Amino acid sequence: MKKITMMLLMTGLLLGATACGEATGAGKNTATTATSSQTQLPPTVTVTDGEGNKVEVATNPEKVVVFDNSALDTMDQLGVGDRVVGAATDNLPSFLAAYKEVESAGGIKEPDLEKINAMQPDLILISGRQKDFKEQLTKIAPTLYLSTDNTDTWHSIQSQIQSIGAIFGKEAAAQTAIDTLQTKIDSIAKQASASQEKALVLLVNEGSLSAYGAGSRFSIVHDTFGFAQADEQIEASTHGQSVSYEYVLEKNPDVIFVIDRTQAIGGDDSKNNVAENKLVKETTAGKNDKVILLDPAVWYLAGSGIESVDIMADNVAKAFEN
Structure with missing residues (x-):
């Protein structure tokens, strides 16, 4: 400044x-x-946290420690990324790689309390991965917990964007970003409905599969982007429902969206090529070249920031390219 x-x-x-x-x-x-x-700007603003609580936060904080990659994404898009003094720099999606230059505030699941205290932040933004540390972090600085409601994904994401906009006096820019995303989402949802194609979302981790449906971690595919479910009985769970390749063939989806967790966090992903599995090749999705690999770092490590939602929209729109 x-x-x-x-x-x-x-x-x-x-x-x-x-x-x-x-x-x-x-x-x-x-x-x-x-x-x-x-x-x-008023000295404080009341925003809604990830648990639906009303929280009073000081406006226009100068020094912010950010563990929630989606919040970091939104701050970046609203032009206040220069306020970030610390982040979980080892787990940043590629589109946020510039923030690897800021000081590390610890791991994405284990904040370094001593280092954060030394940074003397005015605000700390966290997500579910750091929720167990909320009480300790609150003793250092005001801490805002943000998360996405998987039963009402897009409305929840809008609330997060609006909250960050309000904190930094960027409400108009936040609303403009939401409106732009809404136009893109509406277009995709219209195409998804018209196609009548049924989709299955799979997370693959070192060869093991988990399926996600409505009300689950990746429910944005269904409740926001409008794809019908290949299986409406999938158990709603943070970690998904463990499934086999035989299950995938049985449900025979028209589109398969794949999130490679191993690739997102690093590791041996040699067993993760879902499209090449012989049973997957027998599905309608496999035959029509509609096994679509989603950007793993965005879907697994972010997912509710302004740019990440835009990237996710582009990812699922690939279902209409063939």
């Missing part, structure tokens, strides 16, 4: 003389804009 200096010198009126000094023209204009912007 630009540092602006303005000096105003006045003698007593009884002496009958006044004098004042001016900053440079550019600095003066910036000072007026900055002062005006800050005076328009």
Whole structure:
């Protein structure tokens, strides 16, 4: 943030003389804009956290530690990424790679409390992976827990974007981003409905498969992007329903969306080529070349920020390319 200096010198009126000094023209204009912007913001704003609680947060924080990649994504898109002083830098999606330059605040599942304390942040943003540390982090700085409601995905994501916008006085930009995404989502949902194709979402981890349906971690495919389910009985679970390749053939989806967890976090993904499995090749999706690999880092490590939702929309739209 630009540092602006303005000096105003006045003698007593009884002496009958006044004098004042001016900053440079550019600095003066910036000072007026900055002062005006800050005076328009209330000292605090009430936002909704990931548990539906109303939380009062100081506006326009200067130093923020961010563990939630989706929140980092939204801050970046709203132009306040320069406020980030710490993040879980070892687990960033490629589109947030620039933030590897900020100081590490610990692992994505285990914040480094000592380092975070030394950073003296004004605000800490966390997600479910750090929820167990919320009480300890709150002792360091105000901590806002953000998460997505898998039963109402898009509305929940909008709430997160709006909350971050409100904290930084970027409500208009946040709403513009939401409106742009809404247009894209509506177009995809219309195509998905018209196609009448049924989709199956699979997470593959070192050869093992888990299926996800409505109300689960990747329910955005169904409740937001509008794809019908190949199996409406999938157990709603954070970790998905463990399934076999025989199950995939039995359900015979028209489209298979694959998230490679191993690739997202690093590891041996040599057994993860779902499209090449002989049973998958017998499905309608396999025969029509509609086994679609989703961006694993975005879907597994982010998923509810402005840019990540845009990337996810582009990913699922590949179902209409053939």
